[in-house]
Amino acid sequence: MLLRSITLQDFGLYAGQQSISLLPRTRYKKERPIILIGGNNGAGKTSLLDAVRLTLYGKLALGNRVSQSDYNAYLKSRIHVPPASKQKPSSASITLDFDYAEAGITHRYQVVRAWAVRGQSLIESLDISKDGSELASVPREEWQFFLQDMLPPGVSQLFFFDGEKITDIAEDKDSDEHLSHAIRALLGIEIVSRLRTDLGLFISRQERANVDDSADRLDEVMRDHGRLDEELSQLREQAAELRTRFDGQERTAEKARQRFIASGGDVAMRVGELRGERDLLQKRQSALLARIREGSAGLWPLAVAPKLLSRVLDATARGGTHSGPALSSTMRAALKHWLANTSDAGRRRWKGQVQQDFDEILKQATNKTATASTGTAQNPIAHVSNGRERLERALSQSRQEAAASGAEYAQIIERLRSIEAALARVDETTTDFRLDELRTAEQACGATRQEIESAETRIKELVYRQTVLERERTRILSEQSDRSQSDRRMELASKTSKVLAAYESALVKQKTRALEKAFVECFNRLARKGDVVRGVRIDDTTFQATLIDADGGQIPKRLLSAGEKQIYAIAMLWALAKTSGRKLPVIIDTPLARLDSEHRANIIGRYLPEVSHQVIVLSTDTEVDVEVVTTLEKHVSHSYLLDYIRREGRTEAQPGYFEALRQEMRGIHALQ
Numbered sequence: 001m002l003l004r005s006i007t008l009q010d011f012g013l014y015a016g017q018q019s020i021s022l023l024p025r026t027r028y029k030k031e032r033p034i035i036l037i038g039g040n041n042g043a044g045k046t047s048l049l050d051a052v053r054l055t056l057y058g059k060l061a062l063g064n065r066v067s068q069s070d071y072n073a074y075l076k077s078r079i080h081v082p083p084a085s086k087q088k089p090s091s092a093s094i095t096l097d098f099d100y101a102e103a104g105i106t107h108r109y110q111v112v113r114a115w116a117v118r119g120q121s122l123i124e125s126l127d128i129s130k131d132g133s134e135l136a137s138v139p140r141e142e143w144q145f146f147l148q149d150m151l152p153p154g155v156s157q158l159f160f161f162d163g164e165k166i167t168d169i170a171e172d173k174d175s176d177e178h179l180s181h182a183i184r185a186l187l188g189i190e191i192v193s194r195l196r197t198d199l200g201l202f203i204s205r206q207e208r209a210n211v212d213d214s215a216d217r218l219d220e221v222m223r224d225h226g227r228l229d230e231e232l233s234q235l236r237e238q239a240a241e242l243r244t245r246f247d248g249q250e251r252t253a254e255k256a257r258q259r260f261i262a263s264g265g266d267v268a269m270r271v272g273e274l275r276g277e278r279d280l281l282q283k284r285q286s287a288l289l290a291r292i293r294e295g296s297a298g299l300w301p302l303a304v305a306p307k308l309l310s311r312v313l314d315a316t317a318r319g320g321t322h323s324g325p326a327l328s329s330t331m332r333a334a335l336k337h338w339l340a341n342t343s344d345a346g347r348r349r350w351k352g353q354v355q356q357d358f359d360e361i362l363k364q365a366t367n368k369t370a371t372a373s374t375g376t377a378q379n380p381i382a383h384v385s386n387g388r389e390r391l392e393r394a395l396s397q398s399r400q401e402a403a404a405s406g407a408e409y410a411q412i413i414e415r416l417r418s419i420e421a422a423l424a425r426v427d428e429t430t431t432d433f434r435l436d437e438l439r440t441a442e443q444a445c446g447a448t449r450q451e452i453e454s455a456e457t458r459i460k461e462l463v464y465r466q467t468v469l470e471r472e473r474t475r476i477l478s479e480q481s482d483r484s485q486s487d488r489r490m491e492l493a494s495k496t497s498k499v500l501a502a503y504e505s506a507l508v509k510q511k512t513r514a515l516e517k518a519f520v521e522c523f524n525r526l527a528r529k530g531d532v533v534r535g536v537r538i539d540d541t542t543f544q545a546t547l548i549d550a551d552g553g554q555i556p557k558r559l560l561s562a563g564e565k566q567i568y569a570i571a572m573l574w575a576l577a578k579t580s581g582r583k584l585p586v587i588i589d590t591p592l593a594r595l596d597s598e599h600r601a602n603i604i605g606r607y608l609p610e611v612s613h614q615v616i617v618l619s620t621d622t623e624v625d626v627e628v629v630t631t632l633e634k635h636v637s638h639s640y641l642l643d644y645i646r647r648e649g650r651t652e653a654q655p656g657y658f659e660a661l662r663q664e665m666r667g668i669h670a671l672q
Contacts, residue, residue: 001099001100001101001151001583002098002583002614003052003098003585003616004021004022004097004098004099004108005019005020005021005022005023005095005096005097006019006096007019007020007094007095007097008020008093008094009091009092009094009114010079010080010089010091010093011051011079011092011093012044012051012078013043013044013047013080013644013649013651014047015082015648015650015651018653020037020048020640020653021638022035022585023637025638027637030634032634032637033612033614033635033637034608034609034632034637035614035615035639036617036624036629036632036636036657037616037618037641037642037653038618038624038639038640038642039620039642039644039651042644043643043651044642044651045618045619045620045642046589048587049160051094052096052160052587053156053160054113055094055095055113056096056111056148056156057147057153057156058113058124058126058144064236065236065237065240067237067238067240068237069244070240070244075092075115075122075124078092079091079115079117082648082649090116090117091114091115093112093113093114093115094112094113095111096112097109097110100150108130109128109130110128110129111126111127111128111147112125112126112127112128113126114127126144128143128146151584154183158183158573158576159584159585159587160586160587161587161588162588166591169568169572183576189504189507189511192503192507195500196500196501197473197477199493199497200476200497201219203215203490203493203494204218204219214479217476218477221476222473224465224469225466225469228462228465229466232463232466235462239452239456239459242448242451249441253441256437256438257438259434260434260435274423275423277415278420281412281419285409285412285416288405288408288409289409292402292406292409295401298398300398300402301358301361307338309395311334311338477497508540509540514579515538515575516535516536516537518578519571519575520533520534521575522570522571522572522574522575523568523571525602526567526606526607527564527599533547533555534549534550535548535552547568566595566599567599570603570607574607577611577612583613584612585613585614585615585616586612586616587616588615588616588617588618589618589619590618590620590623591603591607591608591617592619592623592624600628604628604631604632608632608635609632621657638655639655639657640654640655641653641655641656
């Protein structure tokens with residue numbers, strides 16, 4: 001197979017019609033297999049790879065379980081939309097020209113996939129021409145299957161790939177159920193298995209006259225298997241549609257939830273709780289106010305000025321028994337002296353009501369009888385002479401009680417404000433409407449979720465039934481292979497079936513051993529350490545590889561560096577291409593990601609020039625820089641630059657690579 005050109009019409013970032021020649025050219029009498037296509041990130045390199053896959057496989061290019069609605073949405077999203085344009089394109093197309101050899105004769109094919117938006121619908125068309133005329137040997141409704149038989153999707157993954165595919169293989173993340181079948185088809189093993197099945201059907205038809213009903217049963221098994229395939233396909237498409245619907249319903253429910261919360265719905269759900277809490281807080285507030293008033297009438301005011309009170313008590317102790325007026329005069333003098341010498345903050349605390357309360361205390365103390373018993377019982381100042389230590393403890397306790405009461409009161413006030421603000425947000429009419437809206441959206445999500453679960457359960461049941469049928473088919477074929485018939489054709493068919501079984505087993509082993517040998521050669525040719533892998537064991541069924549070191553021990557893949565894992569994946573793809581012997585082009589996007597300088601050099605110098613007769617490399621100027629271009633120059637047929645014109649929102653394919661690199665290369669050539 002040889003790709004000649006690809007033409008894009010309003011596809012992705014490519015506005016209008018743009019054609020890129022992919023046919024390798026001969027320069028200076030030497031074939032040059034590499035076509036280099038450069039572009040910055042977001043310029044449309046990956047879109048070229050996607051365009052090739054989309055042209056050949058249609059919906060299958062997106063995967064095996066993509067619904068038709070998702071595929072239509074994808075096609076709509078790939079129609080070019082120019083910025084600030086009054087008349088936007090409503091259609092797009094991709095044209096792929098290639099040569100393909102059949103029975104030793106090379107034919108030229110042209111595949112055109114086009115689609116257009118008509119109102120809310122999307123119309124897609126597929127046209128195939130062979131050697132300049134419409135393909136007539138295959139009915140139009142089977143053209144898509146014809147392309148898939150020409151190049152199976154699983155096989156194309158091994159030749160048309162990007163850096164992500166390499167990473168998946170390197171990290172064992174490839175969960176594609178068709179990968180094993182693709183490798184078997186690539187190595188020519190799948191056709192033998194298909195021959196065995198066809199031969200079994202032949203034997204079944206010939207045995208209809210026999211007493212046993214194996215022929216009818218095999219036909220029934222194959223029909224049931226086909227019906228299950230159709231039902232599974234429909235169920236998977238239905239499940240994909242349901243998941244798409246569920247995603248939209250979840251977004252709707254989330255928006256309804258946000259509107260419900262914005263209207264105060266979260267508060268409305270607990271209005272009674274908030275009102276009860278408010279009543280309790282108001283009762284506690286009243287109790288605290290009473291306590292604060294009681295403390296203010298007692299020792300709490302004295303606790304505000306502990307130093308001044310201490311000096312007064314000391315003076316009282318030194319002065320012995322004094323009359324009320326004298327003591328009052330002394331305390332006022334001490335207070336005046338303290339106010340004159342203390343800080344501004346201290347004076348501010350003694351202004352206003354505090355100073356008036358203290359004066360009132362002194363006035364009362366002056367008017368009291370100065371007897372020891374009376375002073376001790378009624379006047380805190382007279383009590384000093386007999387219980388200073390007791391008074392200090394009482395003042396300390398009063399100070400703590402006052403601080404705790406004030407802090408609790410502030411917290412209650414703040415909480416009451418927040419409760420009132422929350423209650424003020426509640427609009428019961430709007431809240432009820434939003435609540436109904438939210439419940440409706442959540443019920444829709446629940447119903448769709450149940451449908452999805454039901455569909456997935458049904459899919460599991462059908463897959464299990466398919467497995468049972470496959471086992472029965474294998475059993476019937478095995479019995480037929482062992483059955484000897486008098487009829488010559490039956491005898492030959494039975495022997496042939498046995499031979500094919502043995503041949504298939506031997507072929508798998510032979511191809512696997514050849515693949516192992518090719519992989520070791522490719523890996524050590526690309527790896528920085530040329531002898532890190534001395535062998536590899538590849539499972540004959542799953543094709544999982546186990547690396548072997550020089551001592552015969554296994555090399556866990558986790559011990560390989562990131563670069564070596566990348567080399568592992570590229571080497572496996574290269575070995576498959578060499579072992580298969582199929583002449584297919586290679587399209588690789590960002591091939592040098594996560595590689596160090598030595599591994600990059602090996603990929604550039606050994607892999608890219610040798611992996612195929614046609615190698616299309618999609619890269620940025622930082623990945624394939626001037627050094628890489630200089631190394632590859634003798635292998636490069638021609639190059640393109642995908643130039644993204646930001647102000648016009650489109651990409652234009654121009655001949656040549658990055659201008660800065662070309663100028664730098666000219667300087668290097670001039671120096672040389």
